Amino acid sequence: MDQHELIAVPWRGAEHVDAALARYFSLSRTQAGKYGHRFERLWDVIERNTTGGKRFRPRMVMAAYTSLGGADLEAAAQLAAAYEMLHTALIVHDDVIDRDFVRRGHANVSGSYRDIATTAGIPLPAAEHRGMSAAVIAGDLALSGAYRLVDRTGAADNVRFRLREILDDAVTAAAAGELADVDFSLSPRPPSVDDIVEMERQKTAVYSFEAPLQSGAVLAGAFDETIDELGEFGRNIGIAYQIVDDILGVFGRQESTGKSTLGDLREGKRTVLTAQAFSSELWGSVADLFGKSDLNEDEAARIRGVLVDSGAKGFAERLAADFANRAWEHLASDAIPASLRDELSPVVRKVLERVR
Amino acid sequence: MDQHELIAVPWRGAEHVDAALARYFSLSRTQAGKYGHRFERLWDVIERNTTGGKRFRPRMVMAAYTSLGGADLEAAAQLAAAYEMLHTALIVHDDVIDRDFVRRGHANVSGSYRDIATTAGIPLPAAEHRGMSAAVIAGDLALSGAYRLVDRTGAADNVRFRLREILDDAVTAAAAGELADVDFSLSPRPPSVDDIVEMERQKTAVYSFEAPLQSGAVLAGAFDETIDELGEFGRNIGIAYQIVDDILGVFGRQESTGKSTLGDLREGKRTVLTAQAFSSELWGSVADLFGKSDLNEDEAARIRGVLVDSGAKGFAERLAADFANRAWEHLASDAIPASLRDELSPVVRKVLERVR
Numbered sequence: 172m173d174q175h176e177l178i179a180v181p182w183r184g185a186e187h188v189d190a191a192l193a194r195y196f197s198l199s200r201t202q203a204g205k206y207g208h209r210f211e212r213l214w215d216v217i218e219r220n221t222t223g224g225k226r227f228r229p230r231m232v233m234a235a236y237t238s239l240g241g242a243d244l245e246a247a248a249q250l251a252a253a254y255e256m257l258h259t260a261l262i263v264h265d266d267v268i269d270r271d272f273v274r275r276g277h278a279n280v281s282g283s284y285r286d287i288a289t290t291a292g293i294p295l296p297a298a299e300h301r302g303m304s305a306a307v308i309a310g311d312l313a314l315s316g317a318y319r320l321v322d323r324t325g326a327a328d329n330v331r332f333r334l335r336e337i338l339d340d341a342v343t344a345a346a347a348g349e350l351a352d353v354d355f356s357l358s359p360r361p362p363s364v365d366d367i368v369e370m371e372r373q374k375t376a377v378y379s380f381e382a383p384l385q386s387g388a389v390l391a392g393a394f395d396e397t398i399d400e401l402g403e404f405g406r407n408i409g410i411a412y413q414i415v416d417d418i419l420g421v422f423g424r425q426e427s428t429g430k431s432t433l434g435d436l437r438e439g440k441r442t443v444l445t446a447q448a449f450s451s452e453l454w455g456s457v458a459d460l461f462g463k464s465d466l467n468e469d470e471a472a473r474i475r476g477v478l479v480d481s482g483a484k485g486f487a488e489r490l491a492a493d494f495a496n497r498a499w500e501h502l503a504s505d506a507i508p509a510s511l512r513d514e515l516s517p518v519v520r521k522v523l524e525r526v527r
Numbered sequence: 528m529d530q531h532e533l534i535a536v537p538w539r540g541a542e543h544v545d546a547a548l549a550r551y552f553s554l555s556r557t558q559a560g561k562y563g564h565r566f567e568r569l570w571d572v573i574e575r576n577t578t579g580g581k582r583f584r585p586r587m588v589m590a591a592y593t594s595l596g597g598a599d600l601e602a603a604a605q606l607a608a609a610y611e612m613l614h615t616a617l618i619v620h621d622d623v624i625d626r627d628f629v630r631r632g633h634a635n636v637s638g639s640y641r642d643i644a645t646t647a648g649i650p651l652p653a654a655e656h657r658g659m660s661a662a663v664i665a666g667d668l669a670l671s672g673a674y675r676l677v678d679r680t681g682a683a684d685n686v687r688f689r690l691r692e693i694l695d696d697a698v699t700a701a702a703a704g705e706l707a708d709v710d711f712s713l714s715p716r717p718p719s720v721d722d723i724v725e726m727e728r729q730k731t732a733v734y735s736f737e738a739p740l741q742s743g744a745v746l747a748g749a750f751d752e753t754i755d756e757l758g759e760f761g762r763n764i765g766i767a768y769q770i771v772d773d774i775l776g777v778f779g780r781q782e783s784t785g786k787s788t789l790g791d792l793r794e795g796k797r798t799v800l801t802a803q804a805f806s807s808e809l810w811g812s813v814a815d816l817f818g819k820s821d822l823n824e825d826e827a828a829r830i831r832g833v834l835v836d837s838g839a840k841g842f843a844e845r846l847a848a849d850f851a852n853r854a855w856e857h858l859a860s861d862a863i864p865a866s867l868r869d870e871l872s873p874v875v876r877k878v879l880e881r882v883r
Binding site for chain 2: 199202203206207209210213260264267268270288293297300301303304305307308310311312314315318319322335339340342343344346347348349350351353354357373
């Protein structure tokens with residue numbers, strides 16, 4: 172998932188987050204230096220794989236924190252950086268699982284290490300294996316980075332404890348979602364729409380929306396009611412976002428989403444869109460094309476036609492709107508101060524705009 | 528690596544460590560249950576992959592803690608459990624990197640998940656991929672477990688901070704060692720003996736000896752001098768242990784080491800033994816056999832012959848003894864109380880006995 176400009180730039184605390192991450196990488200590189208320059212280089216590759224992102228999760232942390240009255244941007248930036256590192260860990264390992272060597276048009280960690288190996292004359296299968304091995308290691312380091320950073324807020328013990336709990340839950344949810352995703356891709360029986368929604372929520376929405384928002388609120392010393400409502404908001408907007416992302420993955424234009432709209436179809440990615448279409452009798456005419464690794468544009472157009480004619484596209488759009496509306500409702504709660512509502516409303520609007 | 532009975536059983540705090548791990552798994556399973564029974568099952572597989580071990584790292588933590596006057600076995604057991612989970616994370620991901628589906632004769636995490644898939648009728652390549660995917664996820668959960676547990680000692684902030692630093696260093700060292708190991712296996716130029724010693728120290732000795740011993744001492748409130756000497760002891764005995772392990776991996780009997788003495792030769796594993804032999808002119812006669820995936824017993828015997836005749840085996844034995852002797856020296860330091868010396872001496876003797 173790639174959250175495009177969901178909230179307005181510039182955002183409060185952006186430079187603090189950048190500084191916190193830069194400091195973290197600098198310290199890690201120094202520590203790595205004890206073990207030789209090769210290992211130091213791994214940190215360069217990891218850092219490059221974070222700076223490509225939009226810092227969406229840090230933004231969620233900072234948005235909740237600052238609009239709930241938090242004033243220590245330094246402290247919040249450590250927490251925000253923790254979620255950036257968690258994101259890095261999860262995408263690096265997700266790429267290992269998906270055997271991907273490219274992310275958003277650039278070599279990822281696996282790809283970078285594969286390319287270094289091929290340049291050194293190592294044959295491709297061994298080079299790919301080296302790439303994936305380096306990525307397993309890099310993901311571990313990034314995950315440990317999330318735990319390191321979350322403790323650097325200098326918060327009181329009870330606050331620190333809650334921040335750790337939220338991080339732990341986010342890691343657990345992401346692991347559960349990843350496992351479900353792997354299982355769905357292997358199962359001969361297509362998962363239901365509900366299964367897909369739950370899997371996408373676990374795999375991405377929790378650590379991208381719920382956990383960063385709630386963490387920022389906890390650090391700001393928000394009331395429990397506010398934290399709960401924020402969690403509900405995050406859950407619903409996160410699911411809406413994922414559904415929109417799946418629609419754009421098939422119908423969006425490559426220029427705006429940064430990824431080919433053939434990719435998801437070639438991969439046979441299970442989404443709300445396809446889960447709904449599977450139950451239509453129209454699906455039979457394109458079932459063989461779905462997941463075809465060399466699918467061409469004409470074939471993709473035929474699948475898209477069925478997704479439209481079967482009503483699956485319309486269904487997915489309505490479902491996304493439903494979840495976005497639930498997000499609105501939670502944002503309208505009395506427990507959400509106006510400042511926070513103002514900060515997060517553009518996120519909801521943007522999600523809805525993307526699908527129109 | 529598999530530390531066989533390095534210290535006498537029973538050991539102090541063993542039941543506390545078992546209880547801490549059982550509690551950790553029980554809590555994790557409950558938390559996982561929120562995400563469905565499939566995910567809960569992953570925890571069963573992870574737990575099974577820890578109980579096969581000898582709890583060597585927990586023993587090191589408890590040995591240092593109790594013989595330095597620590598009395599809160601509950602607290603120390605959390606720390607000990609953290610190192611068991613770190614060990615689990617590292618071997619699970621190491622198996623992903625080595626594409627191993629078996630460890631000590633039993634299906635590991637990758638193997639268990641592969642077997643569930645093949646039983647369900649999924650063809651082997653997809654089943655293996657699922658196994659490795661589950662293992663990537665399981666390793667992440669175990670790593671996060673190490674960070675969760677290390678904070679459960681209830682220690683004061685300054686102690687907690689040091690415990691976290693030691694854990695962070697152990698994770699970093701293991702990552703560096705793993706990366707070096709991957710690189711050595713791909714490099715056409717054989718690594719030097721020093722390279723191998725340093726790689727093995729980083730990959731295994733730091734998190735198995737140095738870090739658990741130092742952590743136990745820190746939690747017990749030991750003097751800095753004692754902590755430093757323990758680190759040096761751990762480093763040297765850890766390296767000695769690894770060298771002995773490599774010798775036994777080629778010359779040991781399967782019954783005593785639990786692994787085939789063909790495995791390392793078939794894999795072409797770079798060790799002190801082979802690094803030394805590479806430089807001998809005798810090596811040329813068996814170079815083609817080393818790393819041959821279907822190596823038979825006769826061919827293995829020819830390689831062993833060269834390892835003996837070239838002096839590599841004797842060299843490795845002397846090197847292990849040198850490191851063990853350095854470990855003795857640090858143990859003899861005034862900074863090490865007699866109680867701790869009594870606890871750790873059997874470890875050194877056992878390492879030296881194994882190679883005889």
